[in-house]
Structures are given as structure tokens and as C-alpha cells.
Amino acid sequence: MNIIIDKRPLFLLLILKYYKFVAILFLALVFYTLLDFTPENISVAGYRTILIFIFAAVLWATNLIPSAITGLLILVLIPALSIYPIKQTFSLFGNEPLFFILSAFIISIATEKSGLSRRVTLHLLKYGTGEKEKLTLIVYILGASLSFFMPEHAVSVLILPIILSIANTLKLAKGSSNYGKLLFLSLAYGTIIGGIATFLGGARNALAVGLLQEIAGKRISFLEWIRFSLPLVIILLGTGYLILRHLFKPEEIDLTDVKENIVKELKRLAPFTFKEVVTLFIILFAVSGWMLIGHSGIGLGGIALISAILFFVLGVISWEEAERGINWSAIFMYGGALTLGTVFSKTDAIEFIMQKINFSNVGFVTYIFVIGIISLILTEFVSNAAVVALILPVALKIGASLGYDLKIITVSNALMSGLAFALPIGTPSHFVCYSTNYYSIKDSLKAGLLLNFVALLGLYICIKFFW
Numbered sequence: 280m281n282i283i284i285d286k287r288p289l290f291l292l293l294i295l296k297y298y299k300f301v302a303i304l305f306l307a308l309v310f311y312t313l314l315d316f317t318p319e320n321i322s323v324a325g326y327r328t329i330l331i332f333i334f335a336a337v338l339w340a341t342n343l344i345p346s347a348i349t350g351l352l353i354l355v356l357i358p359a360l361s362i363y364p365i366k367q368t369f370s371l372f373g374n375e376p377l378f379f380i381l382s383a384f385i386i387s388i389a390t391e392k393s394g395l396s397r398r399v400t401l402h403l404l405k406y407g408t409g410e411k412e413k414l415t416l417i418v419y420i421l422g423a424s425l426s427f428f429m430p431e432h433a434v435s436v437l438i439l440p441i442i443l444s445i446a447n448t449l450k451l452a453k454g455s456s457n458y459g460k461l462l463f464l465s466l467a468y469g470t471i472i473g474g475i476a477t478f479l480g481g482a483r484n485a486l487a488v489g490l491l492q493e494i495a496g497k498r499i500s501f502l503e504w505i506r507f508s509l510p511l512v513i514i515l516l517g518t519g520y521l522i523l524r525h526l527f528k529p530e531e532i533d534l535t536d537v538k539e540n541i542v543k544e545l546k547r548l549a550p551f552t553f554k555e556v557v558t559l560f561i562i563l564f565a566v567s568g569w570m571l572i573g574h575s576g577i578g579l580g581g582i583a584l585i586s587a588i589l590f591f592v593l594g595v596i597s598w599e600e601a602e603r604g605i606n607w608s609a610i611f612m613y614g615g616a617l618t619l620g621t622v623f624s625k626t627d628a629i630e631f632i633m634q635k636i637n638f639s640n641v642g643f644v645t646y647i648f649v650i651g652i653i654s655l656i657l658t659e660f661v662s663n664a665a666v667v668a669l670i671l672p673v674a675l676k677i678g679a680s681l682g683y684d685l686k687i688i689t690v691s692n693a694l695m696s697g698l699a700f701a702l703p704i705g706t707p708s709h710f711v712c713y714s715t716n717y718y719s720i721k722d723s724l725k726a727g728l729l730l731n732f733v734a735l736l737g738l739y740i741c742i743k744f745f746w
Contacts, residue, residue, distance in 0.1 A: 431474030472698075
């Protein structure tokens, strides 16, 4: 038996083992040291808010600690540094967008647990198994359309087992089959594009609307959001599929066995159940409410909460099932992000930043484009909700001082931050598909960078002709 002795110095081994702790300790020391230095033309509260903002940004970007813990840390630091009273800080955490996000998770879980989403998915896929191009197009459109009503990562998790079954039936080679690349990238990109269409596709959308309301007192209704997002969604859906088809031309494949397997799966399904009927009606109730009365006193969050409660009252799901399915990490992160964004707007921190960056000679289209580019780049490396939390408060305050349309600023930031096409780490739905190993980062970069360019071109078209 050979024993390998590591001859590296002990202190180096300890650093390698505990590098996260060392990095956090270093950041904490830098943060503590900078507290004593306050620049001119800014209050102590404003300066310390900027420090927390940068500290949180580094933690979110590096994931040295879980994103949820960073969100909770913000709640502690704000009152601890005498920026804002503790009661008011904690009250900012429990706001309407947070409960909308919580309700959206419950709606998604109920749709999956009732079996409705699986039934719809299998029926739609059955019609696309005759031709390989038709199948990939249905996967692409199905991922996008379901993401209108469910979080995009939930949609990818729902459809992925079926696509894996298809890939196994066809014996597609991981990493080398163009048809495998096309199938899984179609699912990833379809869900990403569909996720920006409504408030339900991604919590970043509700977060952006919440920040606009908290900072500027303006609301974007459910229908307004769709009016803003739909032109960009249509542009991306059309060009995205053409790009994928051009880059990954599929090999010759026989889909006979796939169709037979899906038909067998459908036959094994139980008849349409009471839970599925109830789920369908509750979803229709929620969407109708958001469209018709979402702008009223009850708000989007109130309608979402009523819909979520109905799933429990009518026995569609149990609390235990909801508790296991809710992404509590996202809840805590978004709560912390919203709190920081609101406090940021209540101090003179943004005014100080505005003094350092001169936007007075920048036109409206250029300003929106700059926000879009920054958001699109950052979202490839940082959580899309973190991009909204970091960029939007500053963008809104500067935009307000220049007299720009704050709704367009909000939508531009939120839409671009949801389009992480190039790198799988940018969004969970992309990472889930990438983890199957049917395509590489090189493949996603090749297609994703082209789609990023299309996204910016689409943003320009929307600003000039639709918004």
C-alpha cells in the first residue's frame, strides 16, 4: 500500500481547505476598516448603505455563503449600523412582492402535484414525435409557454425526465449528438425566454415591480407587463429556434419508439382527476384576477395569496408538500434584496453615486441600452434576482432625476437580467439542462452569445417601435 504524503506547507493546506472562511474573514475585515472612512458630500447612513450594497454584491457573486444567508445578513447589518430602525427594516422584508413570490411557488407545486402539468406535457409531446424537427420545436414552445405560468426552473425540472427518456430511447450520444444538443438547449432556452413573459416565470419580475413601487410609488399591472415583454419574447422565440437549428443540424433519427413510449405513458395516466380540474380553475381564477383587478387595492400579491390558499382549502396539496417544494432560499434572498433596495432609495447613497457618474448628456435610448448591457452581462455570472436588486434602485433614481420613464427602465432591467443564455450558472433552468451532459459550455456559449446579441437588438426595437 503506497501512502502519498502532501509536502505543501501546513498553512497553505489549511487555506485551501478553509478558503471560504478565509475569504469571508478578509471581506469582513475590509468592510469593518472602511466603516471609519466617510467621503465628503454623503451622510454616514448613505455611505454605510453603499458598503452593505457592495458587500452583499460580492457575497452574491461569489456564493461564499448561501444567497439566502446574505439576504438575512442584510436585515442584521442595516439596523446594526444605525442606517434604519430595526422595526422598520424588518417590516420592509415582509412586503407584497415577497408574498407574491411565495404564492407563485405554491401554484407551481400544486400544478405539478395534481398531475395537470404532466398530462398537458405528454399530450403536447405526443403530437411532435412524428418528425425530429417538430419534436424539438414542441419542446421549445412547450418550455416557453409553461414558463408563462410557472417558474422557469420548475418547468425544466418537469419536462426534463421526459426528454431524458426520449434521448435514452434514441440512444443519443452525450456531448456529440447534435440532436441531443438541440433537444436540451431547446428546453433550456425555451424556458428562459418564456420566463420573462409574465410575473410567474421568474421571481425577478415581481422583485423589479416591487422595487419600482417601493422606490417610485408606481405600479406595473399584469397586462402592462405582458405588453412590454411580448414583443421581445416573440423576437427571441423566432430567432432563437433558427439559431439552434442552424448551429446544431440534427442527424438522421427514427422516432417510432419514442412515440410508442409516450402513448404508453399516456395510457398509464389515471382519468382526469378532481384535483386536476380544481387546479385548472384556480389557475384560471388567478390569471383572470391579475388581468382584471390586479391594479386595484387587493393587488397582485393579494390575488396570488387567495389562489395559493384555495389549493389547501380544496385539498389539492398539503402544507407538507408545499413546504418541501418552496424555494425558501429564494424567499430569504429576495426579501433581503427588496429591503436593501428600499433602504438604498431612502438615503442619499444614490445621489452620491449620481454625482460621480454624469448621465446628464445621455439620451433615453442610450441610457436604457446601457442598463440592458450591464444587466445582460451580470446575469451570466450572478443570480438574476441579485442583478435586479443591485442595478435597479440606482437606475430608477438616476432615471427619475433625468425625467425618464421609470416603467421602461424597470422592465428593461428585469427582462435583460432574465436572459442568461451563454453560461449555465446564470439560471437554474439552464444549469439543470446542462447537468445532463448532452451539451457543453462551448455549445451554450456559441448559441448563447448570438442570442445575447439578438436580445440587445430586440431591446432596441422594443424601445423604438413598441414601448
